[in-house]
Amino acid sequence: MAVPIRPQPRTLGDSLRQNGVSRRGFLKFCAATASMMALPPSMAPAIAAALEQARRPSVIWLSFQECTGCTESLTRSFSPTVENLILDIISLDYHHTLQAAAGDAAEHAREQAMHENAGNYLVVVDGSLPGPGSNPGFSTIAGVSNLQMLQETVAGAAAVVAVGTCAAFGGLPKAAPNPSGAVAVSDIIKDKPVINVSGCPPVPMVITGVLAQYLTFGTLPELDAYNRPMAFFGQSIHDRCYRRPFYDKGLFAETFDDEGARKGWCLYRLGCKGPMTYNACATMKWNGGTSWPVESGHPCLGCSEPDFWDAGGFYNAMSVPVGDSGNVLLAAGAGGLALGVGASLLGRHKRAAAKAGHETVTADELEQKL
Amino acid sequence: MSGLDNIPIQVEPAPALARDFGNALPILGEIRHAVARLRHDGEPSCIDLGAMPFGPGDEARLMTLLGRGEVSATVTALGPTHVWETGYPGVWVVEYQNTEAQRVGLQIEIDEVPKILRTQPADLDDTLAALEARLREAAGRHPDGASDSQ
Numbered sequence: 001m002a003v004p005i006r007p008q009p010r011t012l013g014d015s016l017r018q019n020g021v022s023r024r025g026f027l028k029f030c031a032a033t034a035s036m037m038a039l040p041p042s043m044a045p046a047i048a049a050a051l052e053q054a055r056r057p058s059v060i061w062l063s064f065q066e067c068t069g070c071t072e073s074l075t076r077s078f079s080p081t082v083e084n085l086i087l088d089i090i091s092l093d094y095h096h097t098l099q100a101a102a103g104d105a106a107e108h109a110r111e112q113a114m115h116e117n118a119g120n121y122l123v124v125v126d127g128s129l130p131g132p133g134s135n136p137g138f139s140t141i142a143g144v145s146n147l148q149m150l151q152e153t154v155a156g157a158a159a160v161v162a163v164g165t166c167a168a169f170g171g172l173p174k175a176a177p178n179p180s181g182a183v184a185v186s187d188i189i190k191d192k193p194v195i196n197v198s199g200c201p202p203v204p205m206v207i208t209g210v211l212a213q214y215l216t217f218g219t220l221p222e223l224d225a226y227n228r229p230m231a232f233f234g235q236s237i238h239d240r241c242y243r244r245p246f247y248d249k250g251l252f253a254e255t256f257d258d259e260g261a262r263k264g265w266c267l268y269r270l271g272c273k274g275p276m277t278y279n280a281c282a283t284m285k286w287n288g289g290t291s292w293p294v295e296s297g298h299p300c301l302g303c304s305e306p307d308f309w310d311a312g313g314f315y316n317a318m319s320v321p322v323g324d325s326g327n328v329l330l331a332a333g334a335g336g337l338a339l340g341v342g343a344s345l346l347g348r349h350k351r352a353a354a355k356a357g358h359e360t361v362t363a364d365e366l367e368q369k370l
Numbered sequence: 371m372s373g374l375d376n377i378p379i380q381v382e383p384a385p386a387l388a389r390d391f392g393n394a395l396p397i398l399g400e401i402r403h404a405v406a407r408l409r410h411d412g413e414p415s416c417i418d419l420g421a422m423p424f425g426p427g428d429e430a431r432l433m434t435l436l437g438r439g440e441v442s443a444t445v446t447a448l449g450p451t452h453v454w455e456t457g458y459p460g461v462w463v464v465e466y467q468n469t470e471a472q473r474v475g476l477q478i479e480i481d482e483v484p485k486i487l488r489t490q491p492a493d494l495d496d497t498l499a500a501l502e503a504r505l506r507e508a509a510g511r512h513p514d515g516a517s518d519s520q
Contacts, residue, residue, distance in 0.1 A: 243425065
């Protein structure tokens with residue numbers, strides 16, 4: 001029996017016209033897309049020309065060891081907007097959190113999408129996965145290990161987009177002591193382009209911006225050393241931060257409720273990881289451009305960087321060494337090793353010696369020594 | 371006197387006035403260069419304010435500096451787009467909103483007329499075709515050439 005097929009728009013231009021979008025509406029869409037892709041507004045006509053002919057790419061979204069925060073970030077973005085249009089335009093053929101189908105039907109949808117779009121589909125992964133040497137039972141879908149499902153699905157893909165810090169760098173599951181042996185997607189996939197869209201979660205417009213780039217130009221974006229799109233991860237939070245002038249002037253908030261905090265001074269001493277963090281939060285912001293962590297008075301946690309969870313305390317200034325005694329003792333204590341006892345004694349000895357050796361000095365005495 | 375009255379209440383002060391983090395004036399300088407390019411070379415420009423690291427108050431400061439001119443318009447396509455000329459003729463603010471009136475883009479266009487207000491050539495083709503069809507239809511309804519009452 002012939003299966004009735006719903007006629008699908010052939011190109012994005014067809015799709016938009018079918019949805020009653022006027023040419024002014026299309027121009028607006030292109031202007032917002034250029035902004036989303038962090039391209040100059042002058043690129044809007046080129047985007048319009050390319051999008052007019054763009055075809056719907058098939059996307060298979062795999063969720064492994066994750067908290068669904070990345071999907072929440074994407075779907076809870078204010079709507080209806082450009083992100084939603086992009087999502088309407090791509091053919092999201094498998095996403096086990098969002099799709100209505102379950103069980104065999106869901107897995108069949110994935111296999112069908114892989115078969116029908118062999119060599120051309122995009123695989124989006126959120127979440128890390130237990131590595132080859134780990135117990136695969138830590139995370140399975142339909143009885144299939146994450147590792148096997150990733151390798152099977154990626155085999156016929158054009159490219160892989162690792163969404164979120166877990167998929168990009170291992171993230172929270174990989175944090176010490178990494179009980180599930182979590183690894184990043186790029187640790188497994190070596191023969192396909194892997195684009196890392198890190199963040200915990202990533203800025204929603206960055207996720208769709210990468211999809212829009214592929215949709216618009218059929219190419220993958222320029223990437224940095226961590227395989228992140230340069231357009232969004234090319235500059236540090238610190239360099240794009242509106243509080244940067246206060247850092248340059250040496251004006252810092254020392255606590256969350258002091259005069260400096262109220263005046264919006266730099267949060268470096270409260271643990272801001274902005275100088276080592278590359279992301280688009282400072283310009284794209286969150287909640288429809290309303291604000292972002294630093295604007296609300298909280299230091300950047302550095303969530304788009306590898307191993308941010310183990311990079312010392314969130315509220316320790318970057319000048320505090322990561323391997324401080326507290327972390328060493330905690331790690332050793334968790335292992336219950338004899339080494340821990342030794343480290344503990346060593347730490348106690350160091351603290352006692354420092355206390356005994358502490359001398360106060362006045363500014364006059366310092367000048368005399370100089 | 372109930373126990374609730376003994377709980378001290380601290381009244382929150384009114385929100386502090388938006389502060390200027392110093393990012394407005396450099397944009398004004400960029401606009402000045404763009405106006406010079408438009409005047410001397412005929413080259414229009416567009417500045418995406420969404421890509422600027424504005425702090426709270428910077429945008430309001432810039433808008434105050436630019437002021438409001440004598441032209442404003444609203445385009446209704448994929449939600450409203452509000453367009454207005456600033457106090458500096460040729461410098462336009464274009465605010466794109468979605469259907470829920472949430473901002474999806476904010477740009478400064480330096481041009482004689484912002485692009486979104488111009489009629490697209492393809493739309494002119496459609497207009498020609500539609501008008502010709504309407505006239506044919508009217509002529510068919512009134513073969514004696516009488517005017518259509520509608």
